[in-house]
Amino acid sequence: MSAAATLAGPWRGLSRAVWILVVARAVNRIGAFTLPFLGVVLVVEFGASLGEAGLILAVFGAATVPSRLLGGQLADRLGRRRTIVLGLTSCAVAQAWIALSSTLWSVVLATVLLGLAFEIYEPPSQATIADVTEPADRPAAYGLLGAAMAAAGVLAGLLAAAVSHWDLRWLFVADAITCLACAVLVAVALPADVRRDGGQTPPVAVWRDRRLLLLLAGGTVFATIYMQVIIGLPLTLLEQGLPESGTGFILAVSAASLILAQRFLRVQSLDDFRSIAIGYGLLAAGLVVTAFAQNMTVFLLATVLWSVGELFLLTRYLTQASGLAPGHGRGRYLAVFGLSWGIATTVAPLTVTQLLQYAGPEGLWLSSAAAAVTLAVLQPWFRRRLAPAGP
Template sequence: MSAVLAPWRGVSRTVWILAAARAINRIGAFSMGFLGVVLTVEFGASLATTGLVVALFGLATIPSRLLGGRLADRFGRRRTIVLGLTACAVAQFWIAASTTLWSAIVGAVLLGLAFEIYEPPTQATVADVTEPADRPAAYGLIGAAMAVAGVLAGLLAAAVSHWDLRWLFVADAITCLACAVLIIRALPADSPRVEQPARGMTVWRDRRLLLLLASGTVFATLYMELLIGVPLTLLDQGLPQSGTGIILAVSAVTFIAGQRLQPLRLDDFRAMSIGLTLLAAGLIVCAFAHTLVVFVLATILWSLGEMFLLTRYLTQAAGLAPDGSRAGYLAVFGLSWGVATTVAPLVVTRLLETTGPEGLWLINAAAAIMLAAVQPLLRRRLARA
C-alpha cells in the first residue's frame, strides 16, 4: 500500500480530504448515466424530448461552473463547495420525487445549474494549499480517486439498476450530502475576509488564459470523444459491451499506476507534449483494433497520456491566476469541458457515419499530434502575453 501511495506522500491533508469527498460523490454519480433512461422509461418521454433535456442539462452546467468560481472567490471555498453539493442533492431528490415529465425536466435543468458549482472551489483549494511544483501530484491524487470511484460507480449501477431507476437519484443525493458533511467537519472554515479579485484584472481580458482555454478545449473534446466513441466502436466491431467496463477499469488502474512514472518536476508544456503523443498513439492503435486485447493496449497508452494532461492543464490554469481570482480562472478554464460535452457527441456520431471507426480515431490522433506540436509555441505565447 505504501508503494501505491508513494507519489502523494507530500500532499497536504486538505487535498486528501477533497480527494475522499470527490470519490464519495463520484461513486454516487452513476445516476447521471441513467438520466435519459429515466426520462424515457419512467416518464414516457420521446427520444427527441429526452435528447433535448439531456442537452439542456449539459448547457446548464456552463453557467453553473462560472457561478461556482465567482461565489468561491467572493464568499469562500468551503461555503461554495457545501452549497454546490447541497443544491445537487436537492435537485436529485426533486427528480426522484417527480410524478410528471415536466417536473422531472425542471429537476434536470436545476441539477445542471448546480452540478459544477463545487468544481472551481475544489480545484482552487488544491492550488491554495499546494506549492506550484507539487500541484501535478495533488491534482493527480484527485484524478486517481475519481478514477477508482468511477469503476466502483459502474459496479453499483449494475447492482441497483434493476430497481425503480429513480432510486439511483436518491442514492446520488445521499452521497452529495455525505460529501457536504465531510467538507464541513474536515476542512478549515473560510477566513472571515475573503480576498477580492485583483483590481483591474478580469478573467476574460487575460489572453494567457484564453490561449490555454483554446488548447484545453481541444484536449477535452478528444477525451470526451473517447468516452462516447469507444463503446460505439466496440459495438461496431461486434465485441461485447462488457468490454467497456473492462476498458474503464484498465484506464483507472493505468492512471493510478502511472503516477509513479510521471516526472513531476518536468516542465508542464513538455509534459503535455508527451501526454498528447501518448494519447495520439493510443488513438492510432484504437483505429485498427479488432479485439478486446488490442483495445486494452490502446487504453493503456491513452490513459498514460491523459495522466499527464489532466494534471498539467489544471496546474497551468491555477498558476496564471492572481490569488484573489483563482477560482474564477479555474471556472473559465473549466468551460472547456462544457464545450467538449456538447461538441463531442456530434463529432463522434458524424465521423462514425461518414468515415467509420478508423476515420474517427485517425482524425482524433491527427488533432492530438497537431496540439502536441504547438505546445512550444503556446509556452512562448503565454510568456509574452
C-alpha cells in the same frame, strides 16, 4: 523510512486540507459514473432517438457553462467550503429527480438542473488545492487528486457494471447518495471559510489575460476529445452490439490504468509542455485502436492507452491555469479556464451523435485522434506563447 511514507511518495507534506478534499471527492467519485450512461438512459429508458439524445446532452453541456462561472464567483466571494457543499447538494437533488422521472420531459428538466449544478464545486475544489500548496507542489497535489479519483473509479466502474444489469436509474440514485456524503464530509472536516471584510474581493481582469484565453482554447480541444470518449464509448458499444455493462468495465480498467501509471511512471519529472505532448500521443494511439475495435478485449487495450495519456494531460492544465492566477482571483481564473469543460460538454454530444450516424465509429475516433496529434505537435508553440513576460 516507513511503509506509509514510501507509499505517499511525492505527496508527503501536503496540507491536511488537500487530503480532506481528496477523500471527499473520492467518495463522490465512487458514484459519479452516471454521465456516460445518460445518453443510453435517454435512448433505452425514455425512447429518445439518437439525435434527440445528442440534443438533450448538448443542452446539459450548455447549462454547465453558467454553472462553472457561478462556482468561480461564489468561491471567491462566498467561500470555498460553502460553495462546494452547495454544488454537491444541488447535484444530488438533480440526480434523484432523474431517477424518479417517468416522462422524457421530466428527465430533460432534471438534466438541465444537473447541468446548472454540475460544475459549481469544481472551481472552489481546484482553488482550495492551489491556496494551500506552493507552485512547485501543485502537480503533486493535483496528481494526488487524480490518483484518488482513479482509485475510486475502479469501484465506480465495477459498481456501474453490476447495477446496469438491473435498472440504469439506480446509477443516479447511487450518485445522489455519494454527492450528499461528499457534501457532509466537506462541511464537517474542511477548514471554515475566511470571509474578506464586507465580503468584497478585488477586481480581476480575467478576460484580458491573453495567456489564460490561449490556455482556455487548448484546454477546450482537450476537453472536447475527453468528453467524446465519455459520451461516445457507450454509444459505440451499443452500435457494435456489445453489452451495456461493458462501459462499467471500461471505466474500471481506465481507473486502474491511471493508478498503475501514477505508481510506475515518473510523470512529475517532466515539464508541463513535454508531458502534455506525450499525453496527446498516447491519447491518439488509444483512439486509433478504438476506431477499429469490435470486441471488448480490443476496447480495453485502447482504454489503457488513452487512460495513461490522460495522466500526462489533466493535472498539467490545472497546474498551468492556477499558476496564472492571483491569489484573490484564483476561483474566477479557474472558473474561466473550466469553461473548456462546459463548451466541450455542449459540443461533444452533437459531434459524437452526428459522426456516429454519418461516419461510423471509425470517423468519430480517427478525427479525434487527428485533433490529439495536432495538439501534441503544437506544444512548442504553446510553450512560447504561455511563457511569462520578461521584466
